[in-house]
Amino acid sequence: MRLLIATDAWHPQVNGVVRSIERMTEAGAGLGIETVLLTPADFASLPMPGYAEIRLSLVTKGRVLARWDRLAPTHVHIATEGPIGHAVRGACLRLGQPFTTSYHTRFPEYLAARAPVPEAWSYAWLRRFHAAGSGTMVSTPSLERELAGRGFTGLMRWTRGVDTDLFRPRDDSAFPGLPRPIFLSVGRLAVEKNLSAFLDLDLPGSKVVVGDGPDRARLQAMAPDAHFLGALTGEALARAYAGADAFVFPSLTDTFGIVLLEALASGVPVAAFPVTGPLDVIGETGAGALDTDLRAAALAALNVPRVRCRQEALRYTWAESANQFFDNIVLAHAVGPMHARRRVATGGRIDEGDAAPPDLTGREEAEGKRFA
Template sequence: MRVAIVTESFLPHMNGVTGSVLQILRHLERHGHDAHVIAPAANGMPQDMHGAPIEAIPSLALPGYRNVRVGTSPASRLAVSLRRFRPDVVHLASPFALGWRGALAAERLEVASVAAYQTDVAAYTERYRVAATTGIAQTHIARLHRRATLTLAPSSDSARQLEHLGVDRIRRWGRGVDAERFQPARRDESLRARWGGEVVIGYVGRLAPEKQVEDLVALRSLPGARLVIVGDGPSRARLQAMLPDAVFLGHLDGDALATAVASFDVFVHPGESETFGQTLQEAHASGVPVVATGRGGPLDLVRMGIDGWLYRPGDLDDLRMRVADLAGDARKRRAFGEAGHDAVQERSWDSVCGRLLEHFDEARTLKRVDTSLRARRSIRPETPLPVVPARWQRYIALGDSLTEGLCDPAPDGALRGWADRLALLLASRGGLHYANLAIRSKRVADVCGPQLDRALQLRPDLVSVLIGANDLVKHRVDIPALAAELERAIVRLRATGATVVLVTPFLPGRRAAAIYTARFAAFATALGGIAARTGSVLIDTDLHPALREREHWGEDLVHLSSSGHRFLAYRAGEILGVPHAEALGALDASLHEQIDIGTGLWWSRHALPWVWRRLHGRAAGDGRVAKHDDYVYLGRSTAQRGVPARRG
C-alpha cells in the first residue's frame, strides 16, 4: 500500500502528533508499505524517516510557539505532490490548516482520505480567550472531517463531539504506548532524592493556557508532597511565579522522559481539552496512578477506583482531595499503578497501527463506493438528492453581483452571469420562464427580505441562492445568525414545493483573500447543514478548486470572469441533471479566451472606486433594480410567453 501522510506537525518539534506519525512510519516500513510525508518546513527537519521521504512545505511560525510551524501551501501544491507519489490513501494527521488543503487535494485526485482527529482546536481558541473564533473553528473542523472519506476519533468523548458537529463515518482509533520505554523498572530513587519530598506529584505536557497547568496551584502546601513539572511553553514564566516550590525540568524526551515519569508517585493531568491523553497512557505503563479531569480523552483511559481518579472539571477542591487520597496511601498507589500497567500492555503501537491499516483499507472501499455514486448521481454523496421534476418551468435566481453577472458582458453590453447561462441550459430541455432578482452589493438580509418576497409572489419551481460573500468580508460577522436567517428563507421556499439550489460562496485563489478563508469555510459548513435539513441541493464550490484559478476571475479580481461564470453554470447544470452539461462546458471553454488587465488599470477602475464607496457609506448596488424582476421566456421563440399554471 502507498500511504501519503499530511501532518500539521513533524520533527524537530516533538509532540503527540509527531510521535504518532513516527510510529506509523515505523510500522509501514516494517510491513513493506511505501510512505511519503508532507509537513510544514522547519529548521532541522530530516529529509527522510523510516524509508519515507519528507517533503517540506513553506510555513509560518505560530504566534507564541516559535518552534511550531503552520503550512501555507495551497491545495494545488499538495495535489501536485500527491499526484507524483500516487498514493492509495492519504492520512491526515490532526488536520486543520495544512490538513484541510490535503483533504481538498485528495478529493481532487479521487483518493481516499483518513482524518485522525487529535487536537480539539475549538477548545484551544476558547481557552486562549478568542471565543469569537471558536464557532469558526468548530465549523471548519466539521467541514474538514465531512470532506474526509473516514474520520478516526481517539476517544468516545471526541467521537460524540464530532457527531454533534454533523460528522459521520467515525471510527474509534486510539494511540499506542511504548511499553518497552515506559515501564516501572525505570524508577530512579537518586533522581527522586534530588527533587525532594516524600511523595512526588508529576505533570508532563506543554506549559500553555489550554493545558490548565495553573490549576495545579490547588496542590500547593500538600503535606509531604513535591510537585514536578516536565515541559515547556509560553506559560512557563507565569507558572514558575505561581508555583515557586515546584521543580520545573523543562522539555524532556526519550529515556530521560521515561525515567522521570516512572519516578513519579502520582501523575496529574488538569487539561479539559484533550481528545485522548497520551501522557496518561505513558504514566500507566510506568506503573503510576493517574488523577485527571473527568472530561475528554481521560474518560476512556482512567478507571475510577481501579487505576486512578477522575475529578469534576473545574472543581479544584475535588482535584486536591483526589491527589491527597493517593499521596497519603502508598498501598493504594501501588494497587492503582499495577492495574494501570496491566491495562496498557495490549495497546502496543504495533497492534494500534495494524488497526490503522484496516481503516485505510475500509476508506479505499468507501471511496470506490462514493465515486460510483457520484458518477451515477452527479452530486456529492453526502448531499441528499431531492426529488427532481422531469423539467422545471419557472426558475428564479437570488443573490448579489455574482448572480447578477458582473464582469460577464454579452456582445450587446448586457450582463449574463452564471445563473443566466444555467437558465439557457435548462431552457434547452423545452423552454423556461426565468427571473433574476440579484443585485450587486446585496447581503443575506436582502435575499431573505425583498428578493424572497418577490420570489414567493412569482411562485417558482426552481430557485438558486448564492449569497453571503458581502456579509463575510465585513469587519464583524455573526455566522450562526446569518445561517439561521437564510435557513428560515429556504424553509419558506421549500414549503411552496420549489427545488432550492444552495451555492457556497467562494474566494479567488489570491493571498490577500486568505484572511477570509475561515469565515467562508464556516459559512459553507452551515449551508451544508441547511441543505441537509431542508432537502435542498448543495453546490459545494470547494469540490471545484479550479474555480479559484486566475482565469476564472474578472479584471477587478473580485468577480467571476466570463470563463468563471461559464464554469459555475456548467457545474450547476451537471448537478441538476442537464444532459451533456459537462461536454457542453468543455466545448464552450475551448471557444473562449480570458483577457487580463494590468495592475494600474485595476487600481483606477476597481480598487479606488470601491474604497471611495466604503468611505462614504455607499454600495455599488444602491438605487439599482433587478435586471429581470419578472419572468422572461427562454425557448425557441424569444417572444414573452404567459407563465404556466402551477401543477397541483
C-alpha cells in the same frame, strides 16, 4: 499501499500527534506499507504568533498538485486541519482521491482560549473539513459520542499505544532529595493544558513539571516552589515518570493523552478530571482517581497499587493501534466518501443498519486489500 500522511504537526514539536505518526510510519514499514510524509519541513513556513515552535506552512493546493505525481500515493491520510491538511484536502477533492482524516486536537477550545472566536463557528468549519473525507479517526468512545453529537459523521476508532519496554517501573529514583510524595505532570506548557489547576493545588511533598512551551514563564512565576525540568525524552523522561508517586493530568481539552499511558506503564497512578481521555483510559479500571476536585483525585491516587497501573497499560500496544489505523484506511478507501459519510464505524466495523456498497461485503474483504 503507498500512504501519504499530511501533517502540520511535526518536529521540533513534541506531542501526541507527532508521536502517533512516527509510530504508524514505523509499523507500516514492518507491514510492507510505504509511507510518505508532507510536513512543515517540506515548505517554507512562518512561526505561529505566540507559539514559535509551531510552524505554519506556506502551502497551497496548487503546490501540492505540482508534486502529486512524485508523491504517487494510493491512499491518503490527513492528520491535521492546518495549512498542509487543507491544501492536501483540496488536492484530493480536485483529483477525486479518497482520503481519511483524524481528529487529534480541540482547536475550537484552544482558539477560544486565545481569541474571541465562538466555538460553534470553529466546529462548523471542522465539520465541513472532515465531512469531505471517507472517514474520521477518533481515539476514544467518549470523543466519538461527543463529535457525533456535534454532527460529525464517518467516525472510526483509532486507539493509541505505549512503549512498555521504555516506560516501566524502575528501582532508582529520578528525584533524590525531593520531599515525598512527588506529584508529576508532563506535557506542553500552554494555556489550554490547564497546568494552573495543578500548580494551584495545596498538596504535600513536591510538584514536578516536565515539558516546555509558551506558558512556561508565567507558570514558573505563579509556582516558584514547583520544579520545572523542561522537555525530556527517552530514558530521562521514562525515569521521571517512574520516580513519581502520582501523575496529575489537569487538561480539560485533550482528546486522549498518551502521557496517561506512559505514566501507567511506569507504574504510576493517574489523577485527573472526569473528562474525555481520562474517562476512557482510567474510567473504572482502578488505575487512578478521577474527580472534579483535582486535589482529592491526587491524594486518592497515592493509594492506588502501582502494579494495577502497569497491568492496565499492558492492554495498549502500538501494534494494535497500527492495525486499527491501517484497517480504517483500507476500509474507508474501499467504501468511498459517500458511503462513509452515512456510517459511524467503530474500529472500521460498519454499523449493521447500513447496507454494504457493491464492492465491499464486509470487513474481511477490506482487510484482504490491506497491502494492495
